[in-house]
Amino acid sequence: MIHLQKESGRIRLVLDAYFMGEDIVVLISGGDQPHLGTITAGARLEPIQTVQLQAHKEFYITEEIAVCLRKEFAGNFAICCGAHMDHVTKDEIRMLTDMAIQLGKELIDQLKQKRL
Template identity: 80%
Template sequence: MIHLERSAGRIRLVLDAYFMGEDVVVLLSGGDRPHLGTITAGARLEPLQTVQLQNHKEFYITEEIAVRLRKQFRGNFAICCGAHLDDITAEEIGLLTEMGVSLGNELIMFLNKPGT
């Protein structure tokens, strides 16, 4: 398992990645009420597939991470994301998205280390 965290202001995000053989499942959650909002799955040579539950907008994060991950990771992957902040501002939405993508980039760097 890989565990990463980021915080800024009242935003806190946690990324946990679990290996299933050569594949990986990524859980990205945070805010006041973590939940399952969006799931993006893919593989290197397959189109990405996103499931958006209700009106959740976390696909901005999951799809950006997925596009980058499929270029660097050989296995299949699923990225599940849900972060909610009461009365979130437009600035906080941008920051939350940036933090989520940054955590995804950190995960990719970790996955590219020799012996991982």
């Protein structure tokens, strides 16, 4: 398992990645009410597929991480994300999105190191 987290102001995000053999499941959650908003799955040679639950918009995060992950990771993957913040501002949404994508890039860096 890989555990990463980021915090800035009132935004706190956690990324946990679980290995299933050669595959990986990534959970990104945080905010006031963590939930399951979007799931993006794929593999190096398969198209990326996203399921958006209700009107959640975390696909901006999961799809960007998926594009980067499929370039570096040989196995199948699923990225689940949900972070809700009460009374969130546009700047906080932008910051939360950037922080989540940075967590995804840190995960990819750790996966690269494990290959050595």
